[in-house]
Amino acid sequence: xxxxxxxxxxxxxxxxxxxxxxxxxxxxxxxxxxxxxxxxxxxxxxxxxxxxxxxxxxxxxxxxxxxxxxxxxxxxxxxxxxxxxxxxxxxxxxxxxxxxxxxxxxxxxxxxxxxxxxxxxxxxxxxxxxxxxxxxxxxxxxxxxxxxxxxxxxxxxxxxxxxxxxxxxxxxxxxxxxxxxxxxxxxxxxxxxxxxxxxxxxxxxxxxxxxxxxxxxxxxxxxxxxxxxxxxxxxxxxxxxxxxxxxxxxxxxxxxxxxxxxxxxxxxxxxxxxxxxxxxxxxxxxxxxxxxxxxxxxxxxxxxxxxxxxxxxxxxxxxxxxxxxxxxxxxxxxxxxxxxxxxxxxxxxxxxxxxxxxxxxxxxxxxxxxxxxxxxxxxxxxxxxxxxxxxxxxxxxxxxxxxxxxxxxxxxxxxxxxxxxxxxxxxxxxxxxxxxxxxxxxxxxxxxxxxxxxxxxxxxxxxxxxxxxxxxxxxxxxxxxxxxxxxxxxxxxxxxxxxxxxxxxxxxxxxxxxxxxxxxxxxxxxxxxxxxxxxxxxx
Numbered sequence: 001x002x003x004x005x006x007x008x009x010x011x012x013x014x015x016x017x018x019x020x021x022x023x024x025x026x027x028x029x030x031x032x033x034x035x036x037x038x039x040x041x042x043x044x045x046x047x048x049x050x051x052x053x054x055x056x057x058x059x060x061x062x063x064x065x066x067x068x069x070x071x072x073x074x075x076x077x078x079x080x081x082x083x084x085x086x087x088x089x090x091x092x093x094x095x096x097x098x099x100x101x102x103x104x105x106x107x108x109x110x111x112x113x114x115x116x117x118x119x120x121x122x123x124x125x126x127x128x129x130x131x132x133x134x135x136x137x138x139x140x141x142x143x144x145x146x147x148x149x150x151x152x153x154x155x156x157x158x159x160x161x162x163x164x165x166x167x168x169x170x171x172x173x174x175x176x177x178x179x180x181x182x183x184x185x186x187x188x189x190x191x192x193x194x195x196x197x198x199x200x201x202x203x204x205x206x207x208x209x210x211x212x213x214x215x216x217x218x219x220x221x222x223x224x225x226x227x228x229x230x231x232x233x234x235x236x237x238x239x240x241x242x243x244x245x246x247x248x249x250x251x252x253x254x255x256x257x258x259x260x261x262x263x264x265x266x267x268x269x270x271x272x273x274x275x276x277x278x279x280x281x282x283x284x285x286x287x288x289x290x291x292x293x294x295x296x297x298x299x300x301x302x303x304x305x306x307x308x309x310x311x312x313x314x315x316x317x318x319x320x321x322x323x324x325x326x327x328x329x330x331x332x333x334x335x336x337x338x339x340x341x342x343x344x345x346x347x348x349x350x351x352x353x354x355x356x357x358x359x360x361x362x363x364x365x366x367x368x369x370x371x372x373x374x375x376x377x378x379x380x381x382x383x384x385x386x387x388x389x390x391x392x393x394x395x396x397x398x399x400x401x402x403x404x405x406x407x408x409x410x411x412x413x414x415x416x417x418x419x420x421x422x423x424x425x426x427x428x429x430x431x432x433x434x435x436x437x438x439x440x441x442x443x444x445x446x447x448x449x450x451x452x453x454x455x456x457x458x459x460x461x462x463x464x465x466x467x468x469x470x471x472x473x474x475x476x477x478x479x480x481x482x483x484x485x486x487x488x489x490x491x492x493x494x495x496x497x498x499x500x501x502x503x504x505x506x507x508x509x510x511x512x513x514x515x516x517x518x519x520x521x522x523x524x525x526x527x528x529x530x531x532x533x534x535x536x537x538x539x
Contacts, residue, residue: 008063080109086116108136110138120146131145152171223242263290427462
């Protein structure tokens with residue numbers, strides 16, 4: 001006997017119609033008592049939908065249900081408060097909510113739902129609520145929550161929910177978000193939630209057209225909005241053509257983001273950006289992983305509120321993310337760009353270069369006139385004292401020397417100072433209390449190239465990585481800025497004697513640098529201020 005044969009048919013047992021016609025309870029169930037209806041829902045009357053009454057009666061029975069092919073009209077939410085299974089017919093079982101301001105399905109106990117499509121109404125005159133209001137852990141397979149006047153799926157904001165699973169589900173064309181999860185100050189975290197092979201498209205629009213100019217609310221219009229949570233996995237899922245971000249991650253007022261995995265997903269033409277990570281609440285964001293995702297048509301719509309270009313993942317200030325691996329991270333607000341380089345080990349004579357204007361890095365054309373059209377790392381008065389990390393993710397062998405060369409522009413008008421700091425990280429990419437290697441930057445209104453020699457004596461034997469930070473120290477005036485557009489890292493084995501003519505000497509040498517001057521016919525070295533030969537004569 002199949003599962004469906006064991007389940008109780010809501011038509012034959014409970015009198016549901018499923019014919020896409022609204023009939024009242026008085027018409028179909030003339031012996032229904034108002035007092036009993038009010039026990040099901042405090043606002044229920046005999047003029048509400050007969051299909052709602054039949055489905056709610058079935059849900060209250062506590063037995064597994066089969067919902068045959070058809071369209072069931074409801075105008076009050078169907079509340080599941082018993083632990084049961086609900087099965088429909090794939091792509092043929094519809095629950096259509098026409099109740100203004102009401103949710104379609106409310107889950108108050110652990111259920112398993114398969115092959116059910118929940119539709120609502122999102123026009124301003126008839127807007128319904130959420131497609132699914134989820135108040136406890138449940139599992140959904142081959143379900144869809146579409147055209148609802150609220151969110152497609154909304155997790156309750158005032159309680160913990162642990163272990164939810166959505167497989168091959170669709171959250172499309174809802175007025176607010178496809179999936180919405182918010183934490184309040186009370187115990188309300190959502191943990192161990194999985195979305196696999198789902199489709200999240202076209203949320204945040206009042207009409208169906210993707211050029212609808214209606215602005216979504218601050219917490220609306222996104223494919224996913226996740227505020228605080230542990231162990232969320234979004235895998236093999238499409239997020240496209242949403243009014244806001246395809247995926248919006250935010251730390252909650254009391255809850256951080258831990259163990260968020262976004263793997264093998266497809267992002268396409270989300271109007272605000274493809275993915276957004278926001279730590280406005282200043283709590284911990286840790287172990288966030290974006291792996292193997294595909295980003296198509298990264299140029300988003302342009303307009304007075306939507307003028308980002310080439311955005312893949314935006315990180316909003318202020319942010320502190322640890323143990324995270326993100327395809328590319330960008331700050332929308334300043335604007336700035338942070339580049340994540342591939343993990344690799346530098347061999348003798350090897351070179352690692354990040355040209356922030358490189359075509360291999362997602363293009364972010366800053367609108368700052370001082371950038372000269374380059375993609376730049378930027379600090380200015382909007383972030384006084386802010387430190388901008390650029391994680392090279394490159395293995396450093398502390399037995400060897402490294403030469404760091406960077407191209408920058410530092411406009412100074414007050415008593416500030418600009419510094420590049422190289423932080424030693426261990427092989428787990430964690431700071432372990434070793435002294436920083438710093439380099440002061442000279443003011444320059446034009447692009448300037450400078451270098452820093454990092455020798456084994458500066459490195460700890462356990463150092464595995466170097467992390468570059470840029471900072472402006474002091475009170476920054478409004479017209480001051482620091483821009484960096486290129487960073488190069490060279491490994492040097494032993495003493496490397498460079499040769500050339502006198503006119504070819506390195507323009508910005510570091511103290512102690514040795515150079516073979518072919519014009520003079522002898523090696524010379526740089527004292528930090530002048531070149532000298534090895535008998536001490538300035539040359």
